[in-house]
Amino acid sequence: MAGKGIHIEGLKKRYGSGDTAVDALKNVNMQVAPGEVVGLIGPSGSGKSTLLKALGAVIEPTAGRMILGGEVIYDNGWMVKDLRALRRDKIGFVFQAPYLIPFLNVTDNVALLPMLAGIPNAEARSRAVELFKALDVEHRAKAMPSQLSGGEQQRVAIARGLVNHPPVILADEPTAPLDSVRALAVIRILNDMARKLETAIIVVTHDEKIIPTFKRIYHIRDGVTYEEAGEGREFE
Amino acid sequence: MISLAGRDIMHAWGKFVFTGVGLGLLIGVTLSMAGIYRGMVDDAKVLLDNSGADLWVVQKDTLGPYAESSSIYDDTWRSIRGMPGVERVANITYLTMQVRQGERDVRAMVTGVTPGEAGTPGWPPYLVAGRQITRGHYEAVADIASGFKLGDRIQIRRNHYTVVGLTRRMVSSNGDPMVFIPLKDAQESQFLKDNDAILQQRRRTAENPNFNRPQVPGLLEAVIASQSTNPYVNAVLVQIKSGHNADEVAQSIRRWKRLTVYTRGQMEAILVGKLIATSARQIGMFLVILSIVSSAIVAFIIYTLTLGKIREIAVLKLIGTKNRTIAGLIMQQAIALGLIGFVVGKISATLLMAPFFPKYVLLEPLDSVFGFIAVVVICVLSSIIAIRVALKVDPAEAIGG
Numbered sequence: 001m002a003g004k005g006i007h008i009e010g011l012k013k014r015y016g017s018g019d020t021a022v023d024a025l026k027n028v029n030m031q032v033a034p035g036e037v038v039g040l041i042g043p044s045g046s047g048k049s050t051l052l053k054a055l056g057a058v059i060e061p062t063a064g065r066m067i068l069g070g071e072v073i074y075d076n077g078w079m080v081k082d083l084r085a086l087r088r089d090k091i092g093f094v095f096q097a098p099y100l101i102p103f104l105n106v107t108d109n110v111a112l113l114p115m116l117a118g119i120p121n122a123e124a125r126s127r128a129v130e131l132f133k134a135l136d137v138e139h140r141a142k143a144m145p146s147q148l149s150g151g152e153q154q155r156v157a158i159a160r161g162l163v164n165h166p167p168v169i170l171a172d173e174p175t176a177p178l179d180s181v182r183a184l185a186v187i188r189i190l191n192d193m194a195r196k197l198e199t200a201i202i203v204v205t206h207d208e209k210i211i212p213t214f215k216r217i218y219h220i221r222d223g224v225t226y227e228e229a230g231e232g233r234e235f236e
Numbered sequence: 237m238i239s240l241a242g243r244d245i246m247h248a249w250g251k252f253v254f255t256g257v258g259l260g261l262l263i264g265v266t267l268s269m270a271g272i273y274r275g276m277v278d279d280a281k282v283l284l285d286n287s288g289a290d291l292w293v294v295q296k297d298t299l300g301p302y303a304e305s306s307s308i309y310d311d312t313w314r315s316i317r318g319m320p321g322v323e324r325v326a327n328i329t330y331l332t333m334q335v336r337q338g339e340r341d342v343r344a345m346v347t348g349v350t351p352g353e354a355g356t357p358g359w360p361p362y363l364v365a366g367r368q369i370t371r372g373h374y375e376a377v378a379d380i381a382s383g384f385k386l387g388d389r390i391q392i393r394r395n396h397y398t399v400v401g402l403t404r405r406m407v408s409s410n411g412d413p414m415v416f417i418p419l420k421d422a423q424e425s426q427f428l429k430d431n432d433a434i435l436q437q438r439r440r441t442a443e444n445p446n447f448n449r450p451q452v453p454g455l456l457e458a459v460i461a462s463q464s465t466n467p468y469v470n471a472v473l474v475q476i477k478s479g480h481n482a483d484e485v486a487q488s489i490r491r492w493k494r495l496t497v498y499t500r501g502q503m504e505a506i507l508v509g510k511l512i513a514t515s516a517r518q519i520g521m522f523l524v525i526l527s528i529v530s531s532a533i534v535a536f537i538i539y540t541l542t543l544g545k546i547r548e549i550a551v552l553k554l555i556g557t558k559n560r561t562i563a564g565l566i567m568q569q570a571i572a573l574g575l576i577g578f579v580v581g582k583i584s585a586t587l588l589m590a591p592f593f594p595k596y597v598l599l600e601p602l603d604s605v606f607g608f609i610a611v612v613v614i615c616v617l618s619s620i621i622a623i624r625v626a627l628k629v630d631p632a633e634a635i636g637g
Contacts (some may be wrong), residue, residue: 047637058554058632082399087631088556099551099634101248115237116556127382144247160555172635 004070005200006032006168011064011074013050013223024050026223027062032200034167037191039211040204042220046087049221055202056091056170059082065129069167069200088117091218092161092199093188094171098153100160101130102143106132107141110159117164130157134196135189151182155189164191169194169201180209187213240561243566244545257574259530260580263611268593269583270603273512273519279410280409280507284500287328288357289473292498293489301330301368301470302409302495302503303511308495310423310469319488321480326350326357327469329422332408335415336391342382343414343599345408346392348469349497355552357473360416366401372418377401377626379413392417395427409511411595419469427466437463449633476517527614530577535618542622546629563623567616574615578608 003156011028014021015092034036042048053059054066057073057080069090073080080086087093100109107128114124123166132138135155154174161169171190175183185209187203193231195203202218205211215232218225245252271293292301293308293316300306313325322502334341349358354368360377366386369375376397378384381404388399395419408415417425429437438460441447448460474484474497486497497508508516542549549562582604590597 021409052635053632056554056632058635059632084556084558087554092633093554095551095634099547101551102550103240103244104238108243112557114239116558116561119237149357 004035004067004167005036006030006202007065007067010064010067011051011054013047013054013059014062022084024223025054025061028220028223030202030218030225030227032168032202034198034200035195036216037187037194037201037203037214038215039217040202041206041211041217046220047223048220051118051225052170052172052202052204055168056093057086059089070211075081075089077190088113089164090158090166090168092166092169092176094154094157094169098145098150098157100156102145104145105141105150106143106145107157108136109145110155110163112161113164127161127163127209131162132156134193135159135196150177151185153176154182154186158186158189158193162199163196165197165199167199168200170205171201173205173207174203175207175210176203182212183207185211237385239568241572244565245569245572251541252569252573253576256576257580258459259533259537259573259577261584262526262533263577263581263607264584264589266523266530267581267599267604267607268589269526269595270517270523270599270607271343271585271599272593273516274600276409276411276512276515276605278410278598279407279596280512281504282405282407284507285410286361286406286476287473288355288359288361290476290500291474291486291489292470292503293474293493294470294497294498296494296495296596298496299506299510301319301328303506307468308470308472310419312469312493312495313472315493316472316474319485321485321488322474324355324357324475325631326352326359326473327419327471328358328473329419329426329470330408331422332363332410332412333392333425337384342384342405343412344382345410345412346422347414347416348419348426349416353384357475358408360401360414361404362403364404366399368401369416369418371399373421374398375418375550377403377416377574379406379415380401381407382413382415384415385498390415391573392421392450393428394430395421395425397421407596409507423466423469426468429539434464496544527610530605530611531614531618534570534573534577534615535621537573538566538619538622539625541569542566542626543556545626547634549626549629550631550633553629554634559627561628562626566623566626567619570615570619570622571612574611578611579613581607600630 008028008030011025013025016022028051054061060079061074063076069120073086106127110128111124115121116126132141137152137155140152144154175186190201212233214230217224217228217230219228294300295308297305298304298306310327313327316322317325327350331346333346350356351372368379374397376399378399380402384399386399390397442456444537448456476482482499486499489497489636586599590599
């Protein structure tokens with residue numbers, strides 16, 4: 001399922017019409033290869049969130065072309081119909097706050113996604129446990145979210161984003177609430193998982209601590225993206 | 237698949253249980269109200285059953301003796317007894333009044349019964365203690381709901397009676413306990429005036445030249461004697477012979493005696509349809525109001541709980557949860573709240589409310605079934621607002637910015 005990355009050409013998004021129309025995205029072009037983690041940086045109001053929502057299939061672009069995991073999901077006015085299934089099967093989300101479901105334990109928070117996709121409960125839970133091992137939260141598998149530290153919660157959230165083996169992961173400031181050690185740990189995990197699962201990951205961030213870790217960075221300003229080579233600093 | 241509603245309830249069980257208990261007490265009141273209505277209908281039926289009558293002969297064009305006052309001569313029974321199809325007849329009087337015992341008084345339906353034997357129409361069909369009335373005066377049989385005990389001395393008007401027997405579930409259609417006394421005493425108490433009123437009446441009669449004629453000796457005494465006796469009863473109870481049709485016997489009495497006669501079915505219709513109709517409408521209104529209040533409470537609670545989960549719902553939608561799963565989560569919670577409420581309501585109505593209510597509360601199993609269905613329907617309808625809110629949640633809310 002994983003592979004083929006993200007391919008975006010000339011993506012535009014206009015809100016409203018006539019004199020009050022606002023072009024939130026004017027010309028967005030991005031390429032993220034499978035197994036690659038890129039940064040997306042931009043000031044407030046630059047169109048970051050709009051781009052993330054378009055990539056996350058929660059809003060429909062106005063023009064352009066968007067291919068996720070080898071499947072065209074938007075092409076100049078045409079869009080895949082079942083956006084819910086698209087989000088469930090092709091896109092993993094990691095948010096600024098973990099947003100774990102407070103009434104489900106850690107395992108069920110993660111296993112819920114494959115269950116929603118029709119995967120049997122036992123297999124869904126075993127997938128979750130495998131990811132917990134990789135993310136070093138196996139010992140917290142039965143805990144409730146409120147019993148976890150911030151770092152543990154974010155690792156569980158990453159597991160939730162990865163559990164359906166999506167070809168694309170959108171991480172919206174995943175390190176914002178974490179200290180530098182934990183922030184770098186999260187980025188390391190995302191890089192490891194990207195490589196292991198052939199997943200293309202876009203990390204939206206303002207976090208100065210983690211920006212040097214990206215090999216490629218997309219800047220977005222006034223709805224237009226610019227590509228820049230990153231430092232790609234090794235993790236210590 | 238995980239039961240999201242079940243997990244949420246288990247996670248916040250205290251909130252659900254306490255809310256459910258509050259709702260349950262409201263449902264308990266609702267069930268009790270229905271039980272009060274059932275109790276009133278049952279009291280009415282018990283009153284008719286216990287009279288042992290097949291027909292009620294009453295004053296012409298009245299709904300007596302329970303719904304309207306009725307007076308017929310106390311010798312009417314003789315001519316009725318000789319009619320075809322009539323097995324037994326007995327005079328009866330009913331008067332709801334305060335019966336005194338020592339310092340306290342009890343509202344009771346004082347029933348005057350014809351001397352006779354057990355099985356005579358109007359007699360209490362069974363006793364739980366003591367014996368039936370055997371003397372012509374000053375003995376009483378009381379329902380235990382009156383609080384009287386064997387040997388108690390009770391006062392009705394100016395006369396004192398000894399309680400010689402106790403019975404159970406002998407009540408009026410209003411739920412007042414019945415006190416049985418000999419017919420003659422009851423007739424007297426219905427029309428007995430105080431001494432001042434008697435003196436006044438005698439003086440007025442003596443001053444009336446039509447009654448006090450010097451040339452007609454004994455007229456004044458005869459008039460005064462007629463004024464101080466009561467030749468009326470409220471009804472004649474009739475038992476018909478087996479094999480005879482009650483309607484035919486009733487028709488025959490109506491035709492030849494020119495009195496109004498009611499069969500059992502007609503009398504039940506009068507009691508339920510007229511005597512307790514207003515109370516039934518009041519209770520019906522209360523049931524409607526309580527149902528609306530219950531709906532509002534469930535709707536408000538579920539709505540509030542849903543608002544508290546907007547972010548989680550946005551996340552669930554973003555990760556691909558179907559709308560029907562989210563709607564199911566909310567509806568199942570509403571139904572679970574209703575179930576907790578119903579169980580608490582049923583228990584509180586049965587154990588806490590009905591036994592201590594001053595009126596007879598009859599909790600019918602079928603009413604509970606209808607109540608349960610109503611609670612589920614109310615909960616489902618009440619969850620609609622919250623479901624609409626949840627389904628409008630934009631999954632984009634989970635993404636910052």
